[in-house]
Amino acid sequence: MQQIDKDLLAIQEARILVETARDAQYLVKDYNQKHLDQIINHLLEQVKPEIKGFVAAEIKETQRGCAQDKETLINQFLAALTEELPKQQCVGALVKDSAGKILQVGVPVGVIPVLLSNENVVLNTLYSLIIGIKSGNAILAVPDPQALTTTSLVVKKVKQICEAKGLPKGCLNCVERVTENGVKEVLNHPETAMILVIGNSNYTDATINQKPIIYGSSGATPVFIERSAVIKVAVEAIIQSRSFDHGLLPGAEQYLIAESVIASEVKMLMQHSGAHFLSREEEAKLLALLQPKDNKINPVCVGKNAVWLAEQAGFSVSEKTKVLVSEQQYLYEDDPFANAMKCPVLAFYLEPDWIHACEKSIRLLKEKNNGHSLAIHSQNTTVLNEFALKKPVGRMIVNAPAGFASLGLNANLPLSVILGGFTTGRGISAENVTAADLTYIRQVSYPIKAPEPTTAETVDKQLLEKVLRKILEK
Structure with missing residues (x-):
């Protein structure tokens, strides 16, 4: 009976929150972009002192990631947003012609529930709320049960x-009673306009909810080091990206592919940068701990550092170890290291040339239906173009740490922590999701050729032509 009561309360809360959001969005949809930007600027300034406390709450609740890394990333990302957001026009007049006539109008979609995961909780929650305000929508945060306290703290x-x-x-709110039926009530409510899912694979099928879904996912990213690359720079970028926040960056590298001709140099530089190459015995112990199956690993291992993983698996590594590496001869059907691992573990593959590396990348992407992101380090334009044309991914990162560049940090990709997962068969977008994706475009049409104005002169001319025709007919 207690469980029934909890469900009923959750369903009632869901209805109230969605209907409250609808009423608030009815008001905010008439705010112009300047007014919305003023609110965001105020938020970005006022929230800075809260970041440390938010991150401490996340680490305490989820036991995932590194507090220092999270603070660094959030502050860097918010600083970049402060520079980028004022340049974006999402609502109101977007395009005008030379005469000042409006051609395109950005329109908010309405009430948007955001289903959050228990990874990168603070950053994902903050970003979702910010792009909701920027686009003039009402955002209803739906926390993961394992991150309810942190999510609620940030939203409040x-x-x-x-x-x-x-x-x-x-206009901004958070579900406090998270049950399966309560979440379904939110998603299926008639006033829900769109669903935004961040890393929660339980709610990705648009046919279930009959609503458009934007899915932001984490990717097990293949990275290829081609012989023309600046190898030292490439290796340092990969180790930095893979180890940052204990492997929780959504676009971080997981599979490293190198040409055989440079393999020994790559391996040596990796070891100097903090990589520990596993022996077969250590590999077996690590797999017993990770228990990778069905593209998932032991939740206890998610967001843990390399030293902790080694200790729990029963072998010793240097305290300076940042990444554990399994050297594989080839990719086989049940290769456990081909599963997505949200911890600092890399699978290392060798290929004789870039053509074989290209094929290996495609297989890794298709094997797990994970066409999320791809990284490559190369100075060869031909190779880069071939990879860009053929890889079934949403984004390709060139000569940069994939975990950071995929978010748009020091890169020409849109700044976002929500990386579209359309190429994995999830959601309606493969791009970095921004505030503009939470609007639709109203197009305005004008005649291509304006009708000629009627004047007294044209009327007289028409009359004269009629008289002349009559005379000629006689």
Whole structure:
């Protein structure tokens, strides 16, 4: 009976929150971009002192990741957003012609539930709320049960800051009673316009909810070091990206493919940069701990550092170890290291040339239906173009740490922590998701050739032509 009561409360809460969000969005949809930007600027300034506390709460609740790395990333990302967001026009007049007539209008879609995971909780929650405000939508955060306290903490603080600056009450909110039936009520509510899913694979099928779904996922990214690459720079970038936040960056590298001719140099530089190559005995112990199956690993291992993983598996590594590496001769059907691992573990493959590396990358991407991101280190334009044309991925990272560049940091990709997963068969976008993706475009049409104006002169001319025709007929 207690379980039934909990479900009923969750369903009732869901209805109230969605309907409150609808009423608030009815007001905020008329805010112009300048007003929305003022709220965001105020938020970005006021939330800075809260980051440390938010991250501490996340680490305490989820036991995943590195507090220092999370703080660094969040502060860097918010600083980049502060520079980037004022340049974006998402709502109101987007395009005008030379005469000042509006050709395109950005329109908010309405109430958007955001289903969050228990990874990168603070950053994902903050970003979702910010792009919701930027696009004039109402955002309803649906926390992962294992990150409910942190998500609620972030949403409440952001609400307080934004409502003090004029955002309608109820425009941002958080589900406090998370049950399966409560979540279904949110997703299926008639007033829900779109669903945003971040890393939660339980809610990715648009046919279930009959709503458009944007899915932001994590990718097990293949990275190829081609012989023309600056190898030292490539290796340092890969180790930095893979070890950062204990392997939780959504686009971080997981499979490293190198040409045989440079393999010994790559391996030596990796060891100097903090990589530990596993013996067969160590590999067996690590797999017993990770228990990779069905593209998932032991949840206890998610977001843990390399030293901790080795200790728990029963072998010793240097305290300076950043990444554990399994050297594989080839990819086989049940290769456990081909499963997505959200911890600092790399699979290392050798190929004789870039053509075989290209084929290996495609197989790794298709084997697990994970066409998310791909990274390559090369100075050869021909090779880069072939990879760009043939790889079934949403984004390709060239000569940069994939974990950071995929987010748009120091890269020409849109700045976002929500990396579209359309190429994995999930959601409706393969791109980095921004505020513009939470709007639709209203197009305005004008005649291509304007009708000629009627004047007294043209009327007289028409009359004269009629008289002349009559005379000629006689």
